[in-house]
Amino acid sequence: MTTFGSTAALRATMDAYFRDVGAAAEQHLAPVAWCTSVGPAELLRALGFRVFFPENHAAMMGAARTANRYMPLAHAHGYSQEICSYLTSDIGAYLAGESPMQAYGLSGTPRADVLVFNTNQCRDVRDWFEWYGRRWNVPVVGMRSPRAIETVRDDDVDAIARQIEALVPALEAVAGTRLDAGRLEHAVRASRECSDLWEACLRTAARRPAPLNFFDATIHMGPAVVLRGADEAVTYYRTLLAELEGRAAARSAAVEGEAFRLYWDGMPIWGRLRALSSLFAEFRTAVVASTYCNSWIFSALDPADPVRSMARSSLELFIVRSEEAKEDYIARMLDLYHADGIVFHDCRTCPNNTNTRYGMPRRLGERLGIPTLVLDGDVNDLRCVSDEQMRTNVEGFIEQIADARPAAGSAAS
Amino acid sequence: MSQESMKLAAGIDIGTECVKAVVVGDDGRVRGRAVAPTRGYFQTCAHEALASACEDAQTDPAALAGIGTTGFAMECVANASVRVGDSSCHALGAFQQVAEPMTLVDIGGRDPHVIWVDDLGRRTDARGIRRCALGVGSFLMFTARHLDVPPSRLQELAAAAERAVPVSSYCSVFSAGEVLERLREGATREEIALGCIQSIAERIVEIGGFRDPLYVCGGVVDYFPGVLTALQSLAGVPVRVVPDPIYTAAVGAALMSLRQGEVS
Known part of the structure; x- marks a missing residue:
């Protein structure tokens, strides 16, 4: 791997981000939303959520090679070895009571007030979020994307835009604030x-x-x-x-x-x-x-x-x-x-x-x-x-x- | 050219089942060859095989112009002059023997490959088998153990079968379990031996892309010629064997070493 001078700034940026999300969750400083990697993050930020991305969390466990310790716990919980190993790593780590977030002073993975998926990645992200939704008894909302798109057409864009707009009332209710167009x-x-x-x-x-x-x-x-x-x-x-x-x-x-x-x-x-x-x-x-x-x-x-x-x-x-x-x-x-x-x-x-x-x-x-x-x-x-x-x-x-x-x-x- | 004035190089192919060593002259002819089973201590195995090949070639190892290594544990030969991946060595070794562009199927102890070779003996493309079907040579060794025969007798057993019992799993480990299931169901050892040998050919045909002329190399066809017979019935094009197929990559490695000597 190449050594970059920017790495120190990278570490500081990521460190501040993890601590901020963690503090929001553990000290109830702000509402926390989980979001899939290409979910509506901008909407969540505009509503004042601290946004946590579990795919990133799972990738950290993959890079640290701790994931293989956790996946069997999710398999034993009924989640197959053939499905997304991000999902099984993350749920397994939760069941083990461990998380890479502990290196940032958090007690574990930050608890969500709402989980927001976009199935443009896969169906697994929704199943993943629903596991936590049931566990924590919090809402799971999201966007259902078409797939195998040849050319992005206006009617597809309209349909997804309507889905994003439809998320707003539920998210406002959790955030306790109205969406501000400027934000x-x-x-x-x-x-x-x-x-x-x-x-x-x-x-x-x-x-x-x-x-x-x-x-x-x-x-x-x-x-x-x-x-x-x-x-x-x-x-x-x-x-x-x-x-x-x-x-x-x-x-x-x-x-x-x-x-x-x-x-x-x-x-x-x-x-x-x-x-x-x-x-x-x-x-x-x-x-x-x-x-x-x-x-x-x-x-x-x-x-x-x-x-x-x-x-x-x-x-x-x-x-x-x-x-x-x-x-x-x-x-x-x-x-x-x-x-x-x-x-x-x-x-x-x-x-x-x-x-x-x-x-x-x-x-x-x-x-x-x-x-x-x-x-x-x-x-x-x-x-x-x-x-x-x-x-x-x-x-x-x-x-x-x-x-x-x-x-x-x-x-x- | 006399043996004294000829430049000689060795090639060592350290595979998962066997270590193969050859001594090749700068005319491309193989002067000596040896094969030894792979045990855990690769360097010693390579040394033994090289010594035997030199003895077979009636040459002193110190007289070698270079040593090319390839295969699973090629890094373990400390005094190698060149190390090259096995698909490139298979391509060059086979080309040296048959002198024409070809589709080459390498079936060794580990992962079989289909390699496309051009008119200079270079690999132009290669495709392997999926990961969970690796270890075909080792699989046949396991099969022999389950059927309670030495590996060298597996082929003989298969030759006595009137029909093959299908062994269909992709996975070498699952296939071993399937062998036991078929035995429990009453299949004969001969039928299972033939089924296992045919399953290897079926996995290779799934890699696809066979074009005439099609050649096969690697230790499996040497030890288990039934794989070749099965492949001949499934490939859709005539299947030929590279001479001395178990040594193909070792020959390629020796030639790589000689070539390196030419440019250095």
Whole structure:
């Protein structure tokens, strides 16, 4: 992983965020809403909620490799090994009475006053939130998204906008306040600014050599995930962008001697982030861009039309698009980032964020004339990961790219 | 060219079931070969196999121009001059033997791969089996244990079967359980042996993308030729075997070492 000067600011930003949400929940300083990763966070902020994102919470357990300790508790509770390992990690940790939040002085995962889902990710987020809703006897509300969208149409946007508006009375009742149009506009503006800055940060990796790679980005995307719609995220990404632009100008590479560039599609394998980063670096390969990190770019957000633009952003999201739209998107990214190939992660427990199962790698490989690799794994469940198989496959894949381009030199170690 | 003036290199393929070592001349011919079972201490196994291959080639290990390593534990050979992934070695090793672009199926102890090889012996693409169906060679070893025969007799058992009892699980571990279930239901050991051998071929056919000419390499076809027979009946194109199939990756590793010597 690359060492960035901004890491201290990242840690301070995330630390302040976790402590703020924790204090709100434990000292009842403000209402707390749980929100799925691309749920209506801006609306919740405008209503004065402190917003907690359990997918981020679960990813922290994946990265710390504690998730495998918790998942069996959820399995024993009737939640299958085949469903989202974020869900089973998080519920298992709750049943164990443990949480990464304890490192921030909290007693555990912050208790929600309301849970707000958006099924644009999957059905699992709703099942996940309903478990807590029953446990805590608090409302669970949300948006039900269409899926496999070819082109985002106005009638789809209208339908989602109406769903967002329909959430308002229930959320106002929990928040104990009325929605203020000015505050919503401010949140959407901050969210859009965060999105633009995050996109600019990622875009620096289009340069050769890339100043950051996918593995770095999964860490530095934290504020874009948990502070979307808040000014703190904007402040952080201004700092990060300045550093990345400086690194790009100085040709400071995330991967020493960068010779090959890849695109990553699918979820990260959180428990193998460092190992994979080292593995690719060993073969002088920078994973320069990813669908995953790009999924926190919401260019449709418009403070002049907050609700409809939130609706459009939620529908333009890669995960809810048709195969054809996804393939066109990846093709554009390969071109933009000058990638030599694609690594697809077949994430065992996350079918919605897996694009290998309906022939996409072969179609894209044939259409674009580029090599593709499928890695079997999982976002949190390391029982689904074979380190040796992963290493062998990556090694062979990069040797193949190197052999096709002899001037770049051998990938052999 | 006399043996004295010929440059020789060794290739060692450290697999999960066997360590294979070869000595190859700069004319591409294999001069010596040896195979040893993989035990936990990889470095010792590699050393033993290399010594035997050198003996077979009637050459002194000190006279080798280089040592290429590949396979599961290639990092364990401290004095390797080059380490290369096994699919690239399989591609080059097979190309050296058959001299034409091909679809190559490698069936070893761990994960089978279908590898596409171009007219320079390079891998142009490769696809593996899904993770929970890994370890096909090891699976056959387990099967032999459940059927109470040495692994070398599994093929003989299968050859005596009049029909195969299907073993359908993706997972090597589940398949082992399925073997016991079939025995309990009254299937004969011969029928199960044949069923297990055929299940390997079925998993490989599912990888897909076979184009003529199709070649097979790896230790499984050496030890369990029934897999080849099953593959021939399912592949839809003629299936041929790379000569000395268990040594293919080791040959590729030795050639990689010789090539490295040419450019350094």
